Amino acid sequence: MGNATRASARSAGGQKYALTSDEDDADFWGSAHEAEGLFTPLPEEAGARRVLLSGCLPEGGLLKSVDRIGSRRAVAGNAYWDLLDADGVTMGSYFVNEVTVIDVEPSSWGSGLVDLTLTLWCEDALPGAAPVWDLIRTGHLSRTGMWHELASEDRKAWLSVALWSSRYRRRGKPDASAGQVFTVDGRRVVDRASFYCAIGEAVNGPGGYFGWNLDALVDCLRGGWGAATPFTLHWDFSAESRARLVERVPTGRDDVALFDLLLEIFEEGGVNVVLR
Secondary structure: OOHHHHOOOOOOOOOOEEEEEOOOOOOEEEEEOEEEOOOOOEOOEOOEEEEEEEEEOOOHHHHHHHOOOOOHHHEEEEEEEEEEOOOOOEEEEEEEEEEEEEEEEEOOOOOOOEEEEEEEEOOOOOOOOHHHHHHHHHOOOOOOOOOOOOOHHHHHHHHHHHHHOHHHHHOOOOOEOOOOEEEEEHHHOOOHHHHHHHHHHHHHOOOOOOOOOHHHHHHHOOOOOOEOOOEEEEEEOHHHHHHHOOOEEEOOOOEEEHHHHHHHHHHHOOEEEEEO
16 A cells, blocks of 8 residues: 555544554554654654654554563564644655654543554654644645745755655646746745745745755756756846855865855756846
């Protein structure tokens, strides 16, 4: 069963998360209403998490781990952690390592449900990402510019959700045809992250993704991520962007200012950038 449907086929209404073994899609571990701590790294390790999984009906490998709490066999293993929309469809997934059950309690969510305390490893679930997932789940990620007031670290979290949710949000929609014109507001481009937020939104709408680093931008220009080249990019207030994107980036030939390197990448990728 593909990850877009494996959770929706088995999750109950209102549940936000589901887990499935990475070794076998048939080994469904259950779904849950809440996951406190998934986006909160522990102080000792950036990828380490201690998660309270509330309102869970454990199945498969996770249920076996519940029965083995306190022993080495309480390690369920690695899994895909699916984030579900209101209909139980997977919006995106994180790969989580070494899922281990360390405590179980009856849950206030309902009869037969439990609250599990888990330890696991996941570097991709960035702090600040949870509110963005909630916007998608509730259908409120619908206006341009919602990332404008975010701090730098929260913009990175925004981009991570844009990436992991891109397939779900595009739902097989084809690339915009070649020859389109997209516009970036250079007044909002203050650093790397804000540039990728801006170009993602320009191409794919609110919360859209079109790269989150230089290599990813190159990949997006090859097609399959919302826009077919050649296209035109109107970079409004580009002088303000140029003044801010001054970071020197090694290219193998020499160090180039980030702004100039972006222009090179666009040119090589078939994009006509109009600086305005």
